[in-house]
Amino acid sequence: MLWAAKECGTADFGDARLTQRLVSFVAELTEHPQSSLPEALGQWSATKAAHRFFSNEKVTGKAIYDSHRGATLDNMQDQSMILAVQDTTIVTFTLHRKAEGLGPIGQTGLSGFFLHSCLAVSTKGVPQGILAHRLWTRSTEDKGKRELRRQRPLEDKESVRWIDVTKEVRTVVPDTTKVMMVGDRESDIFDLFLLAVNNHDFLVRAAWDRRLHDSDDHLWHVVENAPVLGQTTIKVPRRDERPEREAILTLQAATVTLRTPHHRKKENLAPPTVNALLVREQSPQDGEPPIEWMLLTTLPITTFEEALPCLTWYTYRWRIERYHYILKSGCQIEKLQLETKDRLMRALAVYSIVASRLLRLTYQARETPEAPCTEALRESEWQALYTATHKTTVLPEQPPNMQTAVLWIAKLGGFLGRKSDGNPGLKVLWRGFRRLHDLTTMWEILHPPNIYG
Known part of the structure; x- marks a missing residue:
């Protein structure tokens, strides 16, 4: 119970009894992460109390997340650098489709909502907790407007979450700790690269073979023709039915200046200069698609020794996939039987603390085994x-x-x-x-x- 009080005991609902109930729920659910609410709480009276808690309008997901974020900041207070790893997942409620307020998720007949999480991870790979999140549903009116998204301003797109969360994390983390935003190909957004001029650091995987400034050349062509810095080996974690394997990677790097997108020429934006690291797998195992990552970063990459941390830190992006996996397959949040979107989102905030603790314990044992x-x-x-x-x-x-x-x-x-x-x-x-x-x-x-x- 003490750890649960540390994780969420500062949640402010305007009623101390609700905060105490939250601490109790988190402690119980952590001991039974795969169980339904009735199984985890043990008694019908406790289950009824949980439903009343999630139905109480005084209880907000923001207060729960803010309390947990305070504990996360405590966990990382002695660290000079933290990786802010972002990713998005879809929360689907196939067993409870009549819950009010859910929206379409892109698959015919299914409904749910979207969760974008930012996980703090140490440079040694140990998760510290959640720093920020975004939850949203899509309107049925948005369906079929995909062709118009390119013309819409960034603030009207779902992708703005990457920018907003990056800015938010930088404001809540003390200036004594450097923040490195880490993201997959979905975070390849021109506006994110523009943040570099305001001392925002990033390490993202490129999705687009962008044109370069004052040149007819493209990103991939320039970097793949740069000298090879060296080779290294990483472990690729098991996934689905595929076992864990080793991959031999070749590293190449170059400094590039990205061309401003044509539809934004009138904004007179200064083209951002970034460092690009091309990671390619040599001789993959039979049947395995070879790894190829183009990583863009604010970090200098002129030597093999400078490239290695970038590669290692990008592999820590798998930590947030494990976090979402725990939420959905471990805590089984998609099987919750709550009647409205707001209740489901409050429950998700509670289970996020449970998932964060299990994830941290797993990797802390691997990275600091003698503690x-x-x-x-x-x-x-x-x-x-x-x-x-x-x-x-x-x-x-x-x-x-x-x-x-x-x-x-x-x-x-x-x-x-x-x-x-x-x-x-x-x-x-x-x-x-x-x-x-x-x-x-x-x-x-x-x-x-x-x-x-």
């Missing part, structure tokens, strides 16, 4: 975990480290821990957390705190 597990688990949790793992009530003087504790939790969820198994995945950790919750509850019953000591 004490008390950075993520409360005392009764690691003690119950140790007892269940070793079948003894004799506890060590010091708690185990993060890597060991997470491995034990994964084994509670069915992870075998063989050499060929690699690191435990998120699914077994979810199952392990569910068992750990039950074990901890029994441990606390049998070992109540000595309030008179």
